[in-house]
Amino acid sequence: MTEPIPLTGVGGLPLGPPQPVERSDAARNRARLLDSARRIIDIDGVAGLTMDRLATEAGVGKGTIFRRFGSRAGLLSALLDDTEREFQAAFISGPAPLGPGAPPLDRLAAYGRARIELFSTQGDLLRASEAGGMAEERYTVPARRISEVHIASLLRQAEVGGDIRILAFNLLSVLEAILLLPPGAKAELTLSRLARGWDELVDRLRL
Amino acid sequence: MTEPIPLTGVGGLPLGPPQPVERSDAARNRARLLDSARRIIDIDGVAGLTMDRLATEAGVGKGTIFRRFGSRAGLLSALLDDTEREFQAAFISGPAPLGPGAPPLDRLAAYGRARIELFSTQGDLLRASEAGGMAEERYTVPARRISEVHIASLLRQAEVGGDIRILAFNLLSVLEAILLLPPGAKAELTLSRLARGWDELVDRLRL
Known part of the structure; x- marks a missing residue:
């Protein structure tokens, strides 16, 4: 499974070289997790975004989230x-x-x-x-x-x-x-x- | 002994209300310590400025420096x-x-x-x-x-x-x-x- 390299940029803004193409199901999962994370932030702000909360919100195991993003x-x-x-x-x-x-x-x-x-x-x-x-x-x-x-x-x-x-x-x-x-x-x-x-x-x- | 209140401002830049008037010997000691600190920075940069080094440079006890400034x-x-x-x-x-x-x-x-x-x-x-x-x-x-x-x-x-x-x-x-x-x-x-x-x-x- 290809994990995207976490690139960091302006204030943690990333970028530069394009990320490797992900398998479409991996890309879909990533997008879904990020959507869930945005929903949590909309409701409770960045402070409310924990890995536990994201796992619950997205209906996946916490391990999946850590494998995907490494850390908060x-x-x-x-x-x-x-x-x-x-x-x-x-x-x-x-x-x-x-x-x-x-x-x-x-x-x-x-x-x-x-x-x-x-x-x-x-x-x-x-x-x-x-x-x-x-x-x-x-x-x-x-x-x-x-x-x-x-x-x-x-x-x-x-x-x-x-x-x-x-x-x-x-x-x-x-x-x-x-x-x-x-x-x-x-x-x-x-x-x-x-x-x-x-x-x-x-x-x-x-x- | 009147210790000046450490005020902080722009990036640790201080200011605003004037500091209490210090006894002249206390003010002289403070100025001498700050001069010594600037000398150390000129030579070895901010990283080189430790409380130990300042005590040695200024020829005073470390306790004096801590009493005066509280911390690095x-x-x-x-x-x-x-x-x-x-x-x-x-x-x-x-x-x-x-x-x-x-x-x-x-x-x-x-x-x-x-x-x-x-x-x-x-x-x-x-x-x-x-x-x-x-x-x-x-x-x-x-x-x-x-x-x-x-x-x-x-x-x-x-x-x-x-x-x-x-x-x-x-x-x-x-x-x-x-x-x-x-x-x-x-x-x-x-x-x-x-x-x-x-x-x-x-x-x-x-x-």
């Missing part, structure tokens, strides 16, 4: 992996304005808004996954690089001046800061306000 | 505290362009450059101090708030449009991202390049 950290990583891959597919080849077809700075605005939206639902998961001290690794991992390359490419297409590599790094840092916002700060810095702030930042690049 | 974490916190207070004094009331007297966006450019410079020397200390998971608390602590209020005030003076509170948050996030750069990333993202990138960002606010 591996499970969190797999959840983030799935979400990040889906997001990457959307900004690389999905519909405009996030995907190709819209003007580059409209795509950049859409990227930021989508990323903020993603963080709003995935924030706790990312924080749980970073609790082991992964925050420091955030800047060297494949998922961050993919987003940085994407942003830099849009900036170049828009013929924005200056040091594009640094500007892409800085813009991504703005989005990632939101990731670290503790729930308390969100009373003032609401996600819709942060999204408008992102639009304003992108608008400054148009001048 | 307390010592790191005190080092950051001192540096952050000095930096705050510089941007609040020091000479222009960092302090008052220069045009507000020149002060903002100077603030970022000084902060980047500060991170370049204090990065390891900050990382060591955040290793216990303090990164998440970064956005609710007094030292960050002081810098955010300062940046927002400069933006208002410069009559920059848009949501100033969010823009100040975003600009500070850019600077803090540098703090998390692992030593490896600095080969490409040099501090002088990041400083120029900051200037470019501030220039976009002038338009």
